[in-house]
Amino acid sequence: MSISAKPASPPQASPIRPVELTLDSVFQFRCHKDIACFNACCRNIDLQLTSYDILRLKNRLGLTSSEFVGRYTIPFEMDAHGMPGLKMATKPGTSECIHLTEEGCSVYEDRPAACRYYALGNMAVRKKGSGEVEDAYFVVREAHCLGHEEPHEQTVEEYRMEQGLDKYDEMNSHWRRLILKKRSAGPTVGSPSERSLQLFDMCSYDLDSFREFVQSPKFKEVVDLSPEQERELLDDEESLHEFAMGFLEQVLFGVNSVKVRPGAREKRIKERREVWDQRRQQQITTHQEDLQKRQYGE
Numbered sequence: 101m102s103i104s105a106k107p108a109s110p111p112q113a114s115p116i117r118p119v120e121l122t123l124d125s126v127f128q129f130r131c132h133k134d135i136a137c138f139n140a141c142c143r144n145i146d147l148q149l150t151s152y153d154i155l156r157l158k159n160r161l162g163l164t165s166s167e168f169v170g171r172y173t174i175p176f177e178m179d180a181h182g183m184p185g186l187k188m189a190t191k192p193g194t195s196e197c198i199h200l201t202e203e204g205c206s207v208y209e210d211r212p213a214a215c216r217y218y219a220l221g222n223m224a225v226r227k228k229g230s231g232e233v234e235d236a237y238f239v240v241r242e243a244h245c246l247g248h249e250e251p252h253e254q255t256v257e258e259y260r261m262e263q264g265l266d267k268y269d270e271m272n273s274h275w276r277r278l279i280l281k282k283r284s285a286g287p288t289v290g291s292p293s294e295r296s297l298q299l300f301d302m303c304s305y306d307l308d309s310f311r312e313f314v315q316s317p318k319f320k321e322v323v324d325l326s327p328e329q330e331r332e333l334l335d336d337e338e339s340l341h342e343f344a345m346g347f348l349e350q351v352l353f354g355v356n357s358v359k360v361r362p363g364a365r366e367k368r369i370k371e372r373r374e375v376w377d378q379r380r381q382q383q384i385t386t387h388q389e390d391l392q393k394r395q396y397g398e
């Protein structure tokens with residue numbers, strides 16, 4: 101493994117035991133074009149993508165979310181409940197990143213958060229005795245990476261700023277918190293329905309479909325958006341991304357992030373109950389017909 105990002109869990113295959121760093125911790129590292137190992141880290145990847153990575157990369161390549169996901173990612177399950185995750189695709193028959201060229205990374209300005217962090221790792225941790233989620237950092241030292249030998253020191257915070265990670269961390273923070281919350285939830289909340297997994301998939305990785313969903317009559321029947329709010333969501337993908345996270349949190353955990361129309365919830369429950377009643381009645385009728393057939397030997 102060379103570059104990996106597991107947003108809410110510690111690194112599994114790191115060759116050294118991680119020492120937790122803070123933003124003020126100083127570490128020695130420098131990566132540059134003339135280093136002998138240039139791009140070695142991109143030739144053997146296991147790279148998990150975040151929701152904001154997808155947004156940046158699909159725009160970079162001029163694709164819709166679903167086109168990007170279909171062409172450049174590999175699906176996997178993040179946990180035993182089947183939480184959908186995506187990894188960066190590799191070139192056929194290799195573990196080399198699909199975006200690596202002779203000149204280096206072809207999507208450099210929009211490269212994923214994990215690529216920016218490397219050779220640091222970062223994970224969200226819930227501190228003991230506190231509900232607060234905090235970021236923890238550690239150095240990932242792999243044999244092929246010569247950057248650790250370079251005589252250059254910086255703080256974690258300086259490195260984050262240099263790599264443009266302030267923006268990525270801000271945009272990914274809600275998504276990462278949701279995953280952590282899901283992982284640490286009790287067994288009832290921990291078994292998501294097929295529908296909630298599909299919703300997680302759409303909100304996380306398919307913002308273009310979520311945009312269509314926001315404009316659908318079904319969505320508007322339930323969610324109360326002012327014309328200004330709707331305009332902002334349709335015009336600004338970053339606002340749409342944040343809104344999608346709030347919507348997801350409301351559906352998965354019942355947190356009131358999105359304004360629901362008065363009576364909409366009750367109406368939906370009533371409609372569902374009517375569907376269940378119809379199904380139940382159909383089952384009873386079928387059962388009675390079967391009994392009659394058996395009784396009269398039809």
Ligand code: SF4
Nearest residue numbers: 142197199200205215
């Ligand atoms: S996206 Fe760019 S930096 Fe990241 S692994 Fe691929 S080639 Fe390397």
Ligand code: SF4
Nearest residue numbers: 131137139141245247
């Ligand atoms: S120094 Fe490390 S991060 Fe930079 S190119 Fe070499 S292997 Fe990759």
